[in-house]
Amino acid sequence: MDxxxxxxRNKQVIPVSVLEAWKSFEGLNIDGISNERLWLLAxxxxxLINILADTKASxxxxxxxxxxxxxxxxxxDEDGRLVYCDFISDTFPERLLRDVxxxxxxxxxxxxxxxxxxxxxxxxxxxxxxxxxxPVDIESLKLVxxxxxxxxxxxxxxxxxxxxxxxxxxxxxxxxxxxxIILQWLRSRKQxxxxxxxxxxxxxxxxxFNFVFSAHNKPVHADIGLLSLARLRQRFxxxxxxxxxxxxxxxxxxxxxxxxFLGLPDCANRYCVMSYANSIVDVDTKTSDFCxxxxxxxxxxxxxxxxxxxxxx
Ligand SMILES: [Zn+2]
Ligand SMILES: [Zn+2]
Numbered sequence: 001m002d003x004x005x006x007x008x009r010n011k012q013v014i015p016v017s018v019l020e021a022w023k024s025f026e027g028l029n030i031d032g033i034s035n036e037r038l039w040l041l042a043x044x045x046x047x048l049i050n051i052l053a054d055t056k057a058s059x060x061x062x063x064x065x066x067x068x069x070x071x072x073x074x075x076x077d078e079d080g081r082l083v084y085c086d087f088i089s090d091t092f093p094e095r096l097l098r099d100v101x102x103x104x105x106x107x108x109x110x111x112x113x114x115x116x117x118x119x120x121x122x123x124x125x126x127x128x129x130x131x132x133x134x135p136v137d138i139e140s141l142k143l144v145x146x147x148x149x150x151x152x153x154x155x156x157x158x159x160x161x162x163x164x165x166x167x168x169x170x171x172x173x174x175x176x177x178x179x180x181i182i183l184q185w186l187r188s189r190k191q192x193x194x195x196x197x198x199x200x201x202x203x204x205x206x207x208x209f210n211f212v213f214s215a216h217n218k219p220v221h222a223d224i225g226l227l228s229l230a231r232l233r234q235r236f237x238x239x240x241x242x243x244x245x246x247x248x249x250x251x252x253x254x255x256x257x258x259x260x261f262l263g264l265p266d267c268a269n270r271y272c273v274m275s276y277a278n279s280i281v282d283v284d285t286k287t288s289d290f291c292x293x294x295x296x297x298x299x300x301x302x303x304x305x306x307x308x309x310x311x312x313x
Contacts, residue, residue: 061100072096082106126155126194126261131186132162133200133226140229143247144199147254155258160189165202179204179215179226186224187217195261196224203230213253213277216260225257231280245284252288253277264294 061074072087074097085102087093092114097107128148132141138159145157169181182198189196204226205211213231216222232249234242252273259274267274270282272291277283290298 072100072102074100074102076101085110124154126152127192128155128157128195128197128261129160129189129193130157131160131189131196131198133182133198133202134162134164136162136199136201136229138162140201140250141199143250144197144227144254147251148258151255152258152262155195165200171205174205176203176205176211179206179212179228182226183215183217183224186226190224194223197257197261198224198226199229200226201229204228213283214257216257218260220260220265221263222257222260225261227253227257232283237280248288249280249283252283252286255288255290259290259294259298262298264290264297267291267294 061076072093073085074082075084077083082102085097085100085106087096092111094107094111097110102110130141130145130148132138141159145159148155148157165177165182166185169177169185171178177200182204186196186198203211204215206215211231212228214225214227216225229250230236232253233246234240255273256277264274266276269275269291270285271287271289272294273286273288274290274294275282275286277286289295
């Protein structure tokens with residue numbers, strides 16, 4: 001969150017679409033929030049638009065304590081019933097929830113669930129097999145391991161012995177490997193590991209796509225992933241090699257896959273590291289940070305996330 005606020009301080013330009021989105025929210029008060037903070041809030045807004053569309057709700061209340069990086073929001077239907085509620089906060093945000101009109105019974109249920117979930121999430125440790133898939137150099141593997149270790153100290157990373165990519169995954173005509181076949185094949189390496197991440201310099205694709213930067217076996221809570229470094233290098237595009245840029249791209253794509261392992265879906269926010277990259281421009285546009293909503297969903301972390309839907313509480 002501190003990183004995000006630092007980013008806000010440096011951000012001068014606020015996209016018009018964001019401001020327009022702000023205007024359309026009922027119950028949202030932006031008085032007293034400085035422009036430099038809007039970028040962080042804009043991250044929320046992009047996701048809120050999707051939630052609103054999903055729930056077809058008529059009213060949304062948001063309470064934000066931006067200095068502490070906290071917010072709570074509540075969405076109501078035409079009859080005033082609560083249909084959606086969530087918050088990001090490092091402590092249980094009782095006051096914020098009251099501010100957005102959540103009743104005390106619901107607040108109590110949320111508090112109980114939050115304590116349970118937080119205790120659970122803090123105790124989870126993961127193990128990850130980083131599988132070199134030739135052609136690839138071991139330095140790249142060490143780089144990926146370092147990136148994971150720096151961001152997620154609850155994931156133990158072990159680099160495996162290099163393997164050759166399965167020849168039946170190779171498409172001679174396209175001169176690319178089929179990521180879906182490789183993912184299937186990697187399953188046998190899973191054994192006791194929480195996650196397996198294959199890393200290769202080979203170019204990969206999935207039928208229906210010209211290429212992919214990475215692939216994983218499930219949309220959310222994936223446990224097998226594949227990262228191709230080929231298109232993260234400037235020389236792939238006939239340009240002069242740029243090591244710093246390569247490192248930055250590897251960091252973004254690595255954290256993106258780990259996000260999927262830890263239960264995050266692709267994010268609609270194009271500056272969020274969880275946004276899906278269709279092109280190298282997309283990779284360069286996004287930051288290596290998780291947006292507040294994605295950060296809030298990551299566990300364990302100092303920020304908690306909780307949502308309820310009517311009838312499922
Ligand atoms: Zn993704
Ligand atoms: Zn996000």
